Amino acid sequence: xxxxxxxxxxxxxxxxxxxxxxxxxxxxxxxxxxxxxxxxxxxxxxxxxxxxxxxxxxxxxxxxxxxxxxxxxxxxxxxxxxxxxxxxxxxxxxxxxxxxxxxxxxxxxxxxxxxxxxxxxxxxxxxxxxxxxxxxxxxxxxxxxxxxxxxxxxxxxxxxxxxxxxxxxxxxxxxxxxxxxxxxxxxxxxxxxxxxxxxxxxxxxxxxxxxxxxxxxxxxxxxxxxxxxxxxxxxxxxxxxxxxxxxxxxxxxxxxxxxxxxxxxxxxxxxxxxxxxxxxxxxxxxxxxxxxxxxxxxxxxxxxxxxxxxxxxxxxxxxxxxxxxxxxxxxx
Numbered sequence: 001x002x003x004x005x006x007x008x009x010x011x012x013x014x015x016x017x018x019x020x021x022x023x024x025x026x027x028x029x030x031x032x033x034x035x036x037x038x039x040x041x042x043x044x045x046x047x048x049x050x051x052x053x054x055x056x057x058x059x060x061x062x063x064x065x066x067x068x069x070x071x072x073x074x075x076x077x078x079x080x081x082x083x084x085x086x087x088x089x090x091x092x093x094x095x096x097x098x099x100x101x102x103x104x105x106x107x108x109x110x111x112x113x114x115x116x117x118x119x120x121x122x123x124x125x126x127x128x129x130x131x132x133x134x135x136x137x138x139x140x141x142x143x144x145x146x147x148x149x150x151x152x153x154x155x156x157x158x159x160x161x162x163x164x165x166x167x168x169x170x171x172x173x174x175x176x177x178x179x180x181x182x183x184x185x186x187x188x189x190x191x192x193x194x195x196x197x198x199x200x201x202x203x204x205x206x207x208x209x210x211x212x213x214x215x216x217x218x219x220x221x222x223x224x225x226x227x228x229x230x231x232x233x234x235x236x237x238x239x240x241x242x243x244x245x246x247x248x249x250x251x252x253x254x255x256x257x258x259x260x261x262x263x264x265x266x267x268x269x270x271x272x273x274x275x276x277x278x279x280x281x282x283x284x285x286x287x288x289x290x291x292x293x294x295x296x297x298x299x300x301x302x303x304x305x306x307x308x309x310x311x312x313x314x315x316x317x318x319x320x321x322x323x324x325x326x327x328x329x330x331x332x
């Protein structure tokens with residue numbers, strides 16, 4: 001007898017799983033079949049977009065338009081200036097954004113939608129090349145395009161062969177292929193990607209340097225080599241983290257940490273009179289200015305410290321970077 005906790009799959013659930021498997025299989029096959037459609041036309045499309053002096057205007061309607069919007073965003077985030085123009089908005093005035101130096105990419109499974117068809121004469125009059133991505137290379141869209149990329153998708157995964165499924169998946173894959181091929185052709189780097197994604201984790205990792213996050217000036221604890229531990233403790237109490245022992249020319253001679261203080265207290269309670277030179281770590285872990293903050297984080301992790309002095313090219317102390325500040329910046 002089955003209970004409420006019986007995890008056995010019912011007959012109805014078996015049917016649902018079978019439906020899901022069928023959809024995934026058909027869409028996977030649609031993407032795989034794109035390999036047979038890739039030829040010199042794809043390379044020509046890359047050349048047209050790469051040599052574009054304006055922007056890539058991506059347009060479409062319905063589900064194809066949703067794919068076009070995503071592809072436009074992917075292009076923009078990988079170094080290709082692009083803008084999504086909804087076909088319905090285009091026929092009601094927004095086509096004014098298109099210039100002769102632009103390239104237009106049209107997404108449409110049938111290639112025969114009225115809105116797109118009404119835009120084509122205007123695109124051609126403006127003089128912008130038209131690249132169509134469609135499942136119908138004999139469509140009105142294809143016949144009026146500069147270049148046609150055939151997605152080749154036939155049967156939709158919808159059991160009624162109506163809802164766009166395999167066709168939109170194939171369009172999306174082909175759009176991503178265009179974006180990634182352009183990325184390679186432009187030699188678009190991780191640093192370039194980070195520059196366009198300053199609010200993302202990767203962007204912060206590749207853009208933020210220790211200089212951007214470090215404490216400087218009056219906010220860092222420093223004493224001279226002639227100082228006593230009382231002076232060092234007072235500096236550490238009023239400021240954050242470690243205390244740097246510096247020379248007259250601002251070179252870091254040593255570092256005193258809270259761990260050093262704890263070990264000192266365990267040995268003796270009367271330590272205020274002890275010179276800092278007898279307590280400090282004379283081989284402190286130091287990081288140079290201009291180093292990525294993420295690299296600083298990895299070094300702190302490796303050395304098991306929570307703060308590091310930052311020095312310039314002359315090895316002069318200019319700041320201190322704290323683990324908490326790196327974490328607060330969202331780098332890790």
